[in-house]
Amino acid sequence: MSAAAPLRQSIRAEGTGWFPRGIHPPEEKLHSRYRPVMSLPAPAEVRLPLSQHAGAPASLIVKSGEEVAQGQCIAEAVGMVSAPLHAPFDAKVGRPVKITLPNGRRVDAISLTRKPEGADPGPRLWQELCSDAKSFATCLEMPADIILDMIRSAGLVGMGGAAFPTAVKLSPPKDKPIQCLLVNGCECEPYLTADDRLMREAPAAVLAGAVLAAKVLNAGRIDIGVEDNKPEAIKALRSWRPDWPGRMRVRGLPAKYPMGGEKQLIRAVYDKVIPTGGLPMHVGVAVINVSTAAAIAHAVRFRRPLTHRVVSVTGPGVTQPNNLWVPIGTGSDQLIEFCKGLTPSVGRVLSGGPMMGMALSELTVPVTKGSGGIVALRAEETKRPEETACVRCGRCVDACPLHLTPARLGQAVRHRRWDLAARENLMACMECGCCAYQCPAGIPLVQLMRTGKTELRKRVTRAGAA
Amino acid sequence: MDAPVPSLDVAPSPHVSAGGLTTASMMREVMIGLLPVCGFAVYRFGPGVLLRLLLAMGLCIGFEALFMGMRGRVSAIRDGSAALTGLIFALTLPPTVPLFVIAVGSLVSIGLGKVVFGGLGQNIFNPAMVGRAFVTAAFPASMSAAAFVPDGMSGATPLTLARAGETLPLVDLTTGHCWGSMGEVSAVACLLGGGYLMWRGAMGWQIPLAVLATSVLFGVFRHGVDPTAPWGWTHELMAGGLCFGAFFIATDPVSSPVSHSGRLMYGSGVAILTWFFRSFSGYPEGFMFAVLLMNAATPLINQLHVTRPVGGHV
Numbered sequence: 001m002s003a004a005a006p007l008r009q010s011i012r013a014e015g016t017g018w019f020p021r022g023i024h025p026p027e028e029k030l031h032s033r034y035r036p037v038m039s040l041p042a043p044a045e046v047r048l049p050l051s052q053h054a055g056a057p058a059s060l061i062v063k064s065g066e067e068v069a070q071g072q073c074i075a076e077a078v079g080m081v082s083a084p085l086h087a088p089f090d091a092k093v094g095r096p097v098k099i100t101l102p103n104g105r106r107v108d109a110i111s112l113t114r115k116p117e118g119a120d121p122g123p124r125l126w127q128e129l130c131s132d133a134k135s136f137a138t139c140l141e142m143p144a145d146i147i148l149d150m151i152r153s154a155g156l157v158g159m160g161g162a163a164f165p166t167a168v169k170l171s172p173p174k175d176k177p178i179q180c181l182l183v184n185g186c187e188c189e190p191y192l193t194a195d196d197r198l199m200r201e202a203p204a205a206v207l208a209g210a211v212l213a214a215k216v217l218n219a220g221r222i223d224i225g226v227e228d229n230k231p232e233a234i235k236a237l238r239s240w241r242p243d244w245p246g247r248m249r250v251r252g253l254p255a256k257y258p259m260g261g262e263k264q265l266i267r268a269v270y271d272k273v274i275p276t277g278g279l280p281m282h283v284g285v286a287v288i289n290v291s292t293a294a295a296i297a298h299a300v301r302f303r304r305p306l307t308h309r310v311v312s313v314t315g316p317g318v319t320q321p322n323n324l325w326v327p328i329g330t331g332s333d334q335l336i337e338f339c340k341g342l343t344p345s346v347g348r349v350l351s352g353g354p355m356m357g358m359a360l361s362e363l364t365v366p367v368t369k370g371s372g373g374i375v376a377l378r379a380e381e382t383k384r385p386e387e388t389a390c391v392r393c394g395r396c397v398d399a400c401p402l403h404l405t406p407a408r409l410g411q412a413v414r415h416r417r418w419d420l421a422a423r424e425n426l427m428a429c430m431e432c433g434c435c436a437y438q439c440p441a442g443i444p445l446v447q448l449m450r451t452g453k454t455e456l457r458k459r460v461t462r463a464g465a466a
Numbered sequence: 467m468d469a470p471v472p473s474l475d476v477a478p479s480p481h482v483s484a485g486g487l488t489t490a491s492m493m494r495e496v497m498i499g500l501l502p503v504c505g506f507a508v509y510r511f512g513p514g515v516l517l518r519l520l521l522a523m524g525l526c527i528g529f530e531a532l533f534m535g536m537r538g539r540v541s542a543i544r545d546g547s548a549a550l551t552g553l554i555f556a557l558t559l560p561p562t563v564p565l566f567v568i569a570v571g572s573l574v575s576i577g578l579g580k581v582v583f584g585g586l587g588q589n590i591f592n593p594a595m596v597g598r599a600f601v602t603a604a605f606p607a608s609m610s611a612a613a614f615v616p617d618g619m620s621g622a623t624p625l626t627l628a629r630a631g632e633t634l635p636l637v638d639l640t641t642g643h644c645w646g647s648m649g650e651v652s653a654v655a656c657l658l659g660g661g662y663l664m665w666r667g668a669m670g671w672q673i674p675l676a677v678l679a680t681s682v683l684f685g686v687f688r689h690g691v692d693p694t695a696p697w698g699w700t701h702e703l704m705a706g707g708l709c710f711g712a713f714f715i716a717t718d719p720v721s722s723p724v725s726h727s728g729r730l731m732y733g734s735g736v737a738i739l740t741w742f743f744r745s746f747s748g749y750p751e752g753f754m755f756a757v758l759l760m761n762a763a764t765p766l767i768n769q770l771h772v773t774r775p776v777g778g779h780v
């Protein structure tokens with residue numbers, strides 16, 4: 001097949017906006033979706049984990065006691081897959097510390113203490129991001145290699161959660177040309193509204209960032225996928241058509257979880273199926289989050305490294321839900337305090353949404369580049385059916401967007417039948433939680449999947465070593 | 467601002483689950499689905515039916531509590547599955563069945579059908595059918611075809627009639643103006659209840675569809691082979707508890723396969739075996755045996771039907 005054939009195919013590919021199975025959890029966006037983004041007053045201290053991204057941790061280039069200016073690089077990328085870190089405000093470098101991220105990983109971090117006389121850059125940065133189309137139009141002329149350099153040195157990573165370095169994603173191998181850039185504005189997790197607000201308040205940045213990324217990729221087409229429960233965001237994004245020769249479209253998609261999963265989104269928008277174990281680039285697509293797109297525009301137009309992001313602090317467990325523009329590295333407790341604290345009935349506080357987010361055991365955990373929300377739930381919301389035996393009702397099968405058989409996978413893991421688990425494709429599971437959400441027997445299916453995947457991975461490594 | 471730090475609870479994702487959906491609520495839905503069937507049985511055969519249904523349910527709950535209590539797991543009875551087993555078991559019996567038959571059948575359903583395997587979820591066979599098979603073998607007089615017709619009445623069950631080459635008007639079959647077990651006589655009531663279950667999503671549509679569609683196919687086939695046969699595919703569908711079985715017996719989730727394709731295969735298997743028993747065996751009401759046989763084949767079907775993940779096998 002000639003290289004041009006798949007190119008033409010992908011550019012024309014049209015999905016129906018649908019993907020099979022999945023679930024419809026209550027959206028719960030009302031807590032915070034009408035709260036405009038507010039800039040959190042700069043905290044006295046931030047703690048920046050050196051590893052907030054997929055790949056090698058960044059390496060510190062400043063010493064304790066040194067003074068750094070807002071936007072100054074304090075840690076460099078190490079190796080190919082990595083990302084640098086920057087100071088969110090004028091600060092004095094403190095001691096290296098160890099912190100535990102919500103996923104349980106203990107990582108090195110550096111503490112920065114704000115200089116009391118220094119200004120709070122937050123409001124200005126947010127204003128820049130909300131600039132109008134005219135302001136962003138000027139940067140679209142930039143040559144692709146310079147854009148890529150800026151993205152790399154700005155420390156951009158995927159802000160939808162996976163935190164994969166953006167510059168790496170935008171430089172796919174030569175034999176995997178990208179025809180379509182898919183900008184993910186689904187925000188399909190219940191409660192979260194950070195991306196929604198960003199699209200509404202900074203649509204020009206999102207659109208400009210998308211065009212910049214498409215230029216770097218040399219893609220011919222941009223699709224911005226937004227769930228249709230965010231009509232204002234869709235309208236805002238349609239209000240400007242950046243000057244760009246390719247095809248560009250803002251696509252409303254039916255709200256369904258996990259529409260924001262790469263595989264599901266690509267199926268819905270392009271009707272293409274990523275092979276199991278493959279990446280979007282295997283079907284000629286690159287997916288970036290809307291926050292990442294906006295950060296790209298911010299970095300290119302205003303030369304701003306990634307130091308702030310929008311975080312939703314929401315759920316019935318916080319007194320005043322909000323969407324906040326916060327310095328990365330701020331402790332979650334500070335965000336919560338700004339939102340007037342937790343309600344007495346709070347039961348569980350999550351980093352991320354309720355489907356895939358992680359429960360926090362301590363609230364001092366800093367906001368990282370990939371964390372878009374803090375959700376506080378009461379015991380009522382987190383209650384799950386008392387665990388009983390699997391009745392093989394098949395609801396998990398009806399829910400699994402990857403078409404696995406969670407009931408049998410769970411059983412295989414319980415009985416430590418690793419051969420069965422492998423045969424039934426346990427490794428394909430993306431831990432989206434649809435199965436466990438639906439299970440009437442309250443079986444902790446996702447937990448079982450994780451256990452099983454860890455075990456199977458160990459076995460593969462062991463087999464590789466032998 | 468020195469609010470007391472609330473104690474935070476930590477658990478793996480997902481942190482929310484579908485509201486109100488539990489094993490018990492699923493069982494409840496099925497019971498609601500059975501209401502038209504029970505109601506019709508009481509209307510058709512009198513209050514004795516009510517007594518028998520309640521007795522079977524009560525006994526099943528009692529036996530489950532007893533057995534599970536012996537294993538220290540009394541809480542298991544709250545899921546409502548024992549009551550459902552009792553109800554379904556009783557509905558497959560003749561309306562005038564002696565009460566001791568119900569007692570023995572309930573004991574066997576719960577004891578042999580369920581508890582010996584380790585309780586709900588572990589059983590290989592449909593417990594109600596285990597009990598039913600046992601009483602069929604143990605009390606042939608109470609369970610023979612004649613037992614379905616009360617003393618002093620004339621007539622026979624539709625399937626017995628069919629063996630004799632006679633047939634009943636289709637309208638009598640669908641509306642239940644015929645003799646048969648308490649649950650099976652009115653196909654309309656079964657369809658009503660089954661429709662409710664589908665509508666509520668309380669069970670998948672795959673098994674009922676496979677059973678009914680395959681039966682139609684084989685009914686047509688039979689008619690093709692022997693056009694003089696008194697039975698068309700409509701009779702195949704409406705008589706002998708096929709509708710009841712398709713919606714309420716074959717769909718017992720625990721003893722049927724879990725994947726969609728597996729369920730279609732299972733349902734077709736049940737229908738084919740039923741047709742076979744109806745055509746060639748001494749037990750015209752072959753549904754029970756068909757289900758038990760397919761239960762035994764379920765582990766195999768599960769193994770054959772590994773779902774193909776989106777994007778292909780790992």
Ligand code: SF4
Pocket residue numbers: 389390391392393394395396397406407410435438439440441442443445724
């Ligand atoms: S949803 Fe739960 S009870 Fe139903 S088959 Fe799946 S694991 Fe079993």
Ligand code: SF4
Pocket residue numbers: 399400401402403404405406428429430431432433434435436445446449
């Ligand atoms: S967690 Fe895994 S098995 Fe469960 S629904 Fe998601 S992909 Fe399927």
